[in-house]
Amino acid sequence: MTQDTGNWEQLQSLFDLAEATAAADRERVLAEHCDDPDLRRRALAIVEAANRESHYEDKSPDEAVNSASSGTAGRVGPYTLVRHLGSGGLGSVYLVERLTGGVVQRAALKMLAPHAAGPSFVERFHREQHILASLDHRNITRMLDAGLSETGQPYLVMEYVDGVHLDAYCDQRRLGLAERLQLFLRVCDAVAYAHRNLVVHLDLKPSNILVTAEGTGTAGSSSNVKLLDFGTSKLIRTDSNLTTTVLATPAYASPEQMRNEPVTTACDVYALGAILFELLSGRRPGDKASVALMLERAMREQEPEHLPASVTSSAAEMRGTTDGRLRQTLTGDLDTIVRKCLAPRPQDRYVSVDSLIEDVRRYEDGRPILARPQTTLYKVSKFVRRNLGSVAVTVLVVLALLASLGYAEWRQQQALHEGQRALRMQTFLYRLFKLANSNYLGKPAATVPEFLELGVKVLPEYIKDPADLREAQLSLAESMYDNGDMPTAQKVFTQVIPGARAARDTNAVAEAEAFSGNIAFQLGQMEAGKALTADALALSRQESVTPSVRVWSEIYYAANRENNGFRSDENLKLLQAAVNEAQTRHLPERETAYALYMLASDYEELGQLDQADKLIHQAIGIYSNEPYAICDQSEMYADLGYIQGAGGNAAASLPLYRKAWEGDKACLGPGNRQTLVVQDFMTGAMIETGQAKQALPILEASMPAWRKSAGESPDLANPLNFLAMAYLATNDYVQAEKTAEELVHVQEGKVAPDDHRMGLSQLKWAQALVGQQRYKDALPHAEIADRILSKVVRSEGQKRTSATAHQVLLDIQSRLNARS
Numbered sequence: 041m042t043q044d045t046g047n048w049e050q051l052q053s054l055f056d057l058a059e060a061t062a063a064a065d066r067e068r069v070l071a072e073h074c075d076d077p078d079l080r081r082r083a084l085a086i087v088e089a090a091n092r093e094s095h096y097e098d099k100s101p102d103e104a105v106n107s108a109s110s111g112t113a114g115r116v117g118p119y120t121l122v123r124h125l126g127s128g129g130l131g132s133v134y135l136v137e138r139l140t141g142g143v144v145q146r147a148a149l150k151m152l153a154p155h156a157a158g159p160s161f162v163e164r165f166h167r168e169q170h171i172l173a174s175l176d177h178r179n180i181t182r183m184l185d186a187g188l189s190e191t192g193q194p195y196l197v198m199e200y201v202d203g204v205h206l207d208a209y210c211d212q213r214r215l216g217l218a219e220r221l222q223l224f225l226r227v228c229d230a231v232a233y234a235h236r237n238l239v240v241h242l243d244l245k246p247s248n249i250l251v252t253a254e255g256t257g258t259a260g261s262s263s264n265v266k267l268l269d270f271g272t273s274k275l276i277r278t279d280s281n282l283t284t285t286v287l288a289t290p291a292y293a294s295p296e297q298m299r300n301e302p303v304t305t306a307c308d309v310y311a312l313g314a315i316l317f318e319l320l321s322g323r324r325p326g327d328k329a330s331v332a333l334m335l336e337r338a339m340r341e342q343e344p345e346h347l348p349a350s351v352t353s354s355a356a357e358m359r360g361t362t363d364g365r366l367r368q369t370l371t372g373d374l375d376t377i378v379r380k381c382l383a384p385r386p387q388d389r390y391v392s393v394d395s396l397i398e399d400v401r402r403y404e405d406g407r408p409i410l411a412r413p414q415t416t417l418y419k420v421s422k423f424v425r426r427n428l429g430s431v432a433v434t435v436l437v438v439l440a441l442l443a444s445l446g447y448a449e450w451r452q453q454q455a456l457h458e459g460q461r462a463l464r465m466q467t468f469l470y471r472l473f474k475l476a477n478s479n480y481l482g483k484p485a486a487t488v489p490e491f492l493e494l495g496v497k498v499l500p501e502y503i504k505d506p507a508d509l510r511e512a513q514l515s516l517a518e519s520m521y522d523n524g525d526m527p528t529a530q531k532v533f534t535q536v537i538p539g540a541r542a543a544r545d546t547n548a549v550a551e552a553e554a555f556s557g558n559i560a561f562q563l564g565q566m567e568a569g570k571a572l573t574a575d576a577l578a579l580s581r582q583e584s585v586t587p588s589v590r591v592w593s594e595i596y597y598a599a600n601r602e603n604n605g606f607r608s609d610e611n612l613k614l615l616q617a618a619v620n621e622a623q624t625r626h627l628p629e630r631e632t633a634y635a636l637y638m639l640a641s642d643y644e645e646l647g648q649l650d651q652a653d654k655l656i657h658q659a660i661g662i663y664s665n666e667p668y669a670i671c672d673q674s675e676m677y678a679d680l681g682y683i684q685g686a687g688g689n690a691a692a693s694l695p696l697y698r699k700a701w702e703g704d705k706a707c708l709g710p711g712n713r714q715t716l717v718v719q720d721f722m723t724g725a726m727i728e729t730g731q732a733k734q735a736l737p738i739l740e741a742s743m744p745a746w747r748k749s750a751g752e753s754p755d756l757a758n759p760l761n762f763l764a765m766a767y768l769a770t771n772d773y774v775q776a777e778k779t780a781e782e783l784v785h786v787q788e789g790k791v792a793p794d795d796h797r798m799g800l801s802q803l804k805w806a807q808a809l810v811g812q813q814r815y816k817d818a819l820p821h822a823e824i825a826d827r828i829l830s831k832v833v834r835s836e837g838q839k840r841t842s843a844t845a846h847q848v849l850l851d852i853q854s855r856l857n858a859r860s
Contacts, residue, residue: 054083116195117187119149135200147184151195174237179230180267201266203250207318209263211358217369218404220319220359223251225400226265228312232393234270235305242303243269244311245292246318291324295384306386309393313344313381320370321347322355325382344382347375353583363583365625373403373412380411510536510548521555524713524749530559550579551589558596561604564753566790573597577614587625594618595638602642604754605795612646615639619655633662633672640679647838649683656680674703678718681725688840690728697722711745713755720762727762732769739763756786757797764804773811780805796838799828803845810848815855822849 054074058066070080114121119136125148126133136149173183185197204212206227210220227249234241248269290298294310297303317325325345348367356363377399383389390396399409513536520529533556540548557572573596579585580593595618598611619639622632640655656679663672681696701722704715719742723735739762750756760783767776783801791797803825809818826849829842
């Protein structure tokens with residue numbers, strides 16, 4: 041027995057391992073984990089003894105108790121055995137009954153096994169009796185009685201708990217993190233009570249915690265937690281440190297326990313951290329390590345592993361989420377709490393379980409946890425998350441003041457508050473920069489581009505951590521993108537990519553490439569756009585990429601290919617997948633609405649106008665809930681106008697375009713790219729309804745702004761198309777020819793050659809030449825237009841255009857035949 045006691049930390053682990061292994065494989069498995077043959081033989085002997093006791097479960101109560109204690113048949117003291125509940129290397133537990141005052145009381149009787157009845161373990165058994173007698177807490181099993189069997193074996197009688205081990209209970213019910221934390225807090229409350237009564241448990245683990253379902257309600261609120269097995273516990277004396285032979289499970293034992301050093305309440309704090317690690321991530325800390333490796337780590341005081349790195353897909357499923365979302369949730373405060381519990385040195389852990397409870401509750405309430413440095417930025421970020429509505433209003437006021445007072449004071453003070461975005465899109469910096477874009481302000485803000493560029497310049501001065509700097513730069517670049525400053529946004533995205541690749545920050549690489557690729561398409565950098573969006577889409581399939589970035593990657597890959605004529609079923613499926621993920625993952629409403637809008641745009645291109653109309657109205661419903669989403673709502677009304685026009689009702693589309701145009705002018709300004717796009721479609725509706733003379737000066741006046749914004753990218757084709765229409769409608773065929781020629785030029789090599797836009801461009805060129813009676817020059821353009829447009833017929837508008845192209849070709853051929 042003395043030898044067993046001295047090596048118990050290894051014996052206990054080997055016993056657990058052997059008990060979980062088939063009998064035929066036990067010797068081989070133990071040899072892989074332990075080099076000491078004596079320890080292996082002793083572990084096997086204990087397992088065999090335990091197995092002999094486990095046969096009690098199959099026997100009658102009389103046979104079981106006779107085998108266990110040789111006492112009165114079917115009884116131990118005044119208790120009648122009902123059934124065997126479980127066995128271990130040190131004893132067995134039985135469900136028993138006792139008649140008291142005419143009432144049958146059920147209880148759990150724990151009896152020390154005959155082979156373990158040495159002096160040290162008998163002393164341990166008596167210690168458990170005295171400790172349990174001193175504790176009275178709703179989450180600790182109460183001791184009801186104690187005594188000796190007929191043969192002198194000690195036993196304890198405790199309240200019977202018909203429950204499930206903590207980890208199994210959580211997994212069986214697929215509890216989310218919030219419910220698991222609630223159960224964990226009850227365990228902590230019980231341990232804290234024990235500590236206040238000068239008792240340390242020293243063997244905390246999920247199998248020593250039972251959970252029972254009581255009443256109705258959620259699993260976390262209706263269940264009851266009971267802490268078991270104080271047999272390893274020690275009474276804390278104020279005049280000395282305690283040392284104890286290690287009897288704890290190695291996976292939950294603190295390094296000082298593994299080293300057989302003095303034990304304190306810090307040992308229980310460590311074990312609670314290990315339990316929390318498992319409850320959150322689905323895996324024990326050091327789960328794959330052998331006993332020898334655990335001892336080695338204890339000697340070296342190795343830093344604990346991070347929670348997010350331990351997440352698996354199966355664990356995430358058990359918690360009702362995805363592995364990517366679970367990793368994201370466990371990053372930050374929860375990881376900090378667990379790592380503080382698992383600190384190698386006792387003095388680096390929480391000073392008490394009450395301190396641990398306080399931090400978990402702070403996390404639940406969205407308040408700053410005390411385990412993290414209480415920087416101003418961290419406190420502000422937590423305040424923002426709890427008070428988002430009032431903070432948003434405050435930030436808008438601050439921005440208005442900045443516009444009039446300048447940036448000098450802001451640069452000194454605000455940079456201290458906005459340097460970090462440790463949790464994705466959740467810090468004060470992110471909110472400030474997001475609210476800085478004019479989509480949120482609902483009015484032109486001339487200072488916004490300056491504000492964002494200033495942020496890019498000063499960020500490195502205040503943010504030294506590369507990961508935090510990347511997150512802040514991405515936030516700035518996205519705000520630049522939202523405000524239409526494409527070249528500067530692309531520059532910032534491009535700067536982020538190399539560092540993110542070197543750090544293997546796949547999420548940041550995918551995000552930067554998705555946005556940068558989308559910008560490249562809009563600036564006419566077609567090959568770069570294709571390469572960047574394709575790589576972003578491939579990276580987005582990795583588990584470490586967040587759902588939000590995956591949705592952006594899918595949208596920018598598919599939408600740009602669709603918009604440039606490279607259509608495929610894959611593009612439509614990707615856009616549908618983006619909408620589905622945005623909705624099922626509960627992404628921010630604006631991101632969901634944008635995904636709906638992009639899918640609707642594709643349906644428009646495919647001529648499926650009913651589906652497009654339905655999605656646009658869904659998006660409008662989302663944006664109508666946001667008082668600052670004027671521009672987004674305007675964009676939706678513009679699409680409704682397009683749907684009406686594509687259906688052949690130009691008169692109905694015109695007021696919708698006007699409404700969208702007025703909204704964009706109010707929130708973005710008349711020279712903004714989005715405003716110009718809507719203006720072009722509005723003038724197109726004016727031309728179709730006989731107002732070409734009024735539309736022409738509007739279009740001509742907008743061309744300088746368009747040329748500056750789009751360069752020679754395919755986006756310039758949109759205003760050129762409507763300008764050519766206006767010239768044709770006003771019989772200015774020379775200007776119509778020049779405009780149509782440029783229209784074809786800006787799309788060549790960048791848009792699919794058989795795209796319907798190329799067909800429309802060739803048609804306008806042919807019509808301009810026909811107007812000048814240059815039929816021979818017009819013929820090849822008319823033939824190209826007829827060939828392309830006859831293949832792309834998806835809506836009423838496209839049917840009319842196809843018919844027009846064919847009629848123009850026939851007229852030209854007729855004129856040429858007449859001349860010949």
